[in-house]
Amino acid sequence: MGYLPNIVFAIILIIGIGYFTRNIQKLSRNIKLGKDVDTSDDKAQRWSNMLRIAFGQSKMVVRPIPGILHIIVYLGFVIINLEVLEIIIDGLFGTHRIFAFLGSGYDVLIASFEVLAALVIVAVVVFWIRRNIIKLKRFLNPEMKGWPKTDANWILYIEFVLMLLFLTMNAADLQLQQMDVAHYTKAGAFPISQFIAPLFQEMSISSIIIVERVAWWLHISGILMFLNYLYYSKHLHILLAFPNTYYGKVKPKGQFENLEAVTNEVKLMMDPSADPFAAPDENAPVPEKFGASDVQDLNWVQLLNAYTCTECGRCTSECPANQTGKKLSPRKIMMDTRDRLEEVGKNIDANKGQFVADGKQLLGDYISQEELWACTTCNACVEACPVSIDPLSIIMDMRQYLVMEQSAAPSDLNNMMGNIENNGAPWPFNQMDRLNWSKES
Amino acid sequence: MENELKVPTMAELFAAGEQPEVLFWVGCAGSFDDRAKKITKAFVKILNKAAVKFAVLGTEESCTGDPAKRAGNEFLFQMQAVTNIEVLNGYGIKKVVTACPHCFNTIKNEYPGLGGDYEVVHHTQFLKQLLTEGRISMEGGQFRGKRITFHDPCYLGRANNVYEAPRDLIRKLDAELVEMKSCKSRGLCCGAGGAQMFKEPEKGSKDINIERTEQALETQPEIIAAGCPFCNTMMTDGVKNKEKESSVAVMDIAELIATAEDL
Numbered sequence: 001m002g003y004l005p006n007i008v009f010a011i012i013l014i015i016g017i018g019y020f021t022r023n024i025q026k027l028s029r030n031i032k033l034g035k036d037v038d039t040s041d042d043k044a045q046r047w048s049n050m051l052r053i054a055f056g057q058s059k060m061v062v063r064p065i066p067g068i069l070h071i072i073v074y075l076g077f078v079i080i081n082l083e084v085l086e087i088i089i090d091g092l093f094g095t096h097r098i099f100a101f102l103g104s105g106y107d108v109l110i111a112s113f114e115v116l117a118a119l120v121i122v123a124v125v126v127f128w129i130r131r132n133i134i135k136l137k138r139f140l141n142p143e144m145k146g147w148p149k150t151d152a153n154w155i156l157y158i159e160f161v162l163m164l165l166f167l168t169m170n171a172a173d174l175q176l177q178q179m180d181v182a183h184y185t186k187a188g189a190f191p192i193s194q195f196i197a198p199l200f201q202e203m204s205i206s207s208i209i210i211v212e213r214v215a216w217w218l219h220i221s222g223i224l225m226f227l228n229y230l231y232y233s234k235h236l237h238i239l240l241a242f243p244n245t246y247y248g249k250v251k252p253k254g255q256f257e258n259l260e261a262v263t264n265e266v267k268l269m270m271d272p273s274a275d276p277f278a279a280p281d282e283n284a285p286v287p288e289k290f291g292a293s294d295v296q297d298l299n300w301v302q303l304l305n306a307y308t309c310t311e312c313g314r315c316t317s318e319c320p321a322n323q324t325g326k327k328l329s330p331r332k333i334m335m336d337t338r339d340r341l342e343e344v345g346k347n348i349d350a351n352k353g354q355f356v357a358d359g360k361q362l363l364g365d366y367i368s369q370e371e372l373w374a375c376t377t378c379n380a381c382v383e384a385c386p387v388s389i390d391p392l393s394i395i396m397d398m399r400q401y402l403v404m405e406q407s408a409a410p411s412d413l414n415n416m417m418g419n420i421e422n423n424g425a426p427w428p429f430n431q432m433d434r435l436n437w438s439k440e441s
Numbered sequence: 442m443e444n445e446l447k448v449p450t451m452a453e454l455f456a457a458g459e460q461p462e463v464l465f466w467v468g469c470a471g472s473f474d475d476r477a478k479k480i481t482k483a484f485v486k487i488l489n490k491a492a493v494k495f496a497v498l499g500t501e502e503s504c505t506g507d508p509a510k511r512a513g514n515e516f517l518f519q520m521q522a523v524t525n526i527e528v529l530n531g532y533g534i535k536k537v538v539t540a541c542p543h544c545f546n547t548i549k550n551e552y553p554g555l556g557g558d559y560e561v562v563h564h565t566q567f568l569k570q571l572l573t574e575g576r577i578s579m580e581g582g583q584f585r586g587k588r589i590t591f592h593d594p595c596y597l598g599r600a601n602n603v604y605e606a607p608r609d610l611i612r613k614l615d616a617e618l619v620e621m622k623s624c625k626s627r628g629l630c631c632g633a634g635g636a637q638m639f640k641e642p643e644k645g646s647k648d649i650n651i652e653r654t655e656q657a658l659e660t661q662p663e664i665i666a667a668g669c670p671f672c673n674t675m676m677t678d679g680v681k682n683k684e685k686e687s688s689v690a691v692m693d694i695a696e697l698i699a700t701a702e703d704l
Binding site: 258266374376434435 | 450478504513514546627634635646648649
């Protein structure tokens, strides 16, 4: 019977990690539905971006209040997870505070976890107030209704409870240490939970042990549950922010990809030796679709972007179109892309690994033309994103589909393009008059 | 205006067997738009004064394709690009300067992939360089102490990280450079980019240029400085809309310098 807790722990751990692995596989499968894109360039820049933007949180502090609070929660997440390692070892082997042999180093560790845990609680409370009491504008856009709002609050509640469990566990432990209870070795410094410990003074040793054990078990089960919640949540950014900042754009923001499929066509057109009446090669691949109307037309980095989005809305709040009341919201572009990708993924799951046409697509069913045409391509959304997401590239790909596959540009733009084609300028002026300005006084 | 503008074309230089120091890419707005033509002329006056050996393509220049690309017409963009690159490469052009951030971005970033490799600079960068090299001198003169705010063009600033060249030039005028609440990498778009210049805006609560003009006017400027012909139009319209055109001028950096130099 003595090994029962160890066995139960091992089972919980295996289920938790197993389920998480399954989620990651699904995530990876869905991201790979996107087209291939070469990301082998500029590796040094990519690593530096990841270090600076994801590890260093450099974009978060552009807005200092949420930035600093976020750094606290981020550090809490990274550092307190060292404690999880100890919990796992203790759980599997029935030890208690296995790292206690570190001595004063252990005191420093536990003390810093405690301080961070307390700060995380403060940060989480402020975040909750910002969302639910102050009601910051960027959390109230139409795309935030329903699940996105609930999701955001759940994350805060879960983090709050996890930190509270951690401190309770330590407080009970400290009390037991002070009572010289066997198994509870004197180890660790408890700058925060020392104020909670007196609450247990009147309780019997067995009751305190129950409190300590319950908090311990709930804390680790909570963490494993949270791990598996990620896939269903915007909170996935805690993992994907790292690859996403690595694979994010390394070229100047103003540089848009030149479509290779078009280059080939243009070269053929400009080639005087090309035979315009030549029969197409029978083995020639079907001409590539220009632009994107659904998630499979996007590249995998764009799909990774969609899963990485944490719906903070910095993009939308910086967007000139959104600021002036237009329908376009770059955050919604990312959320729609993820929702559609999830729908496609579920479709594949339900149809034995094959996507069966469902009569829907990203363009039209999720993202409207009105949104796409409101974009000024100003890159404010790209600049604002703290994890290097590029909503603009998706907007551009969909515009390409509208114009080159559907001829569905607004009529004003068709006039402009007609002028460029005929006169070499977006206005109806004659190219031969291009130098007239030099003779006008 | 006693001095006539000297605007040599590439064809003329080529016929004389000469190469310019730099090709001035005028752009469609700079060639045809009445307001932007003034910027073009101001820049040429400075080039003339500094005795820069430059040339323009004149009637051989064509739209870079920027608005077509941003509207989604990659096909038309590449047709334009390939044609322009053929002309530029034919003349063996090495360096290009332009007063339009859209042309600047397109030629600098999107032409290399299609065979057009040039050193491309925005006119504010070029002017800054002339100043550093001592080829132009600038006296504050009539702009001394004036409140000037600079509106960052998206395709110069965020798109290509050029923030300081225009600001350095304004400071050289001994003017008081005042920043808007959103400036540099957080500068708000004027509303013209992404081919918006050529269409009606989508339904909303306000036009973008009005929003941006309001931000500019909050700084109580005497001059709103711009570095893009499209921003210039948008901000000028915004100032008119706010009925401030008698007290607030919208001027390109090149115009500021040409005026300061009494050109």
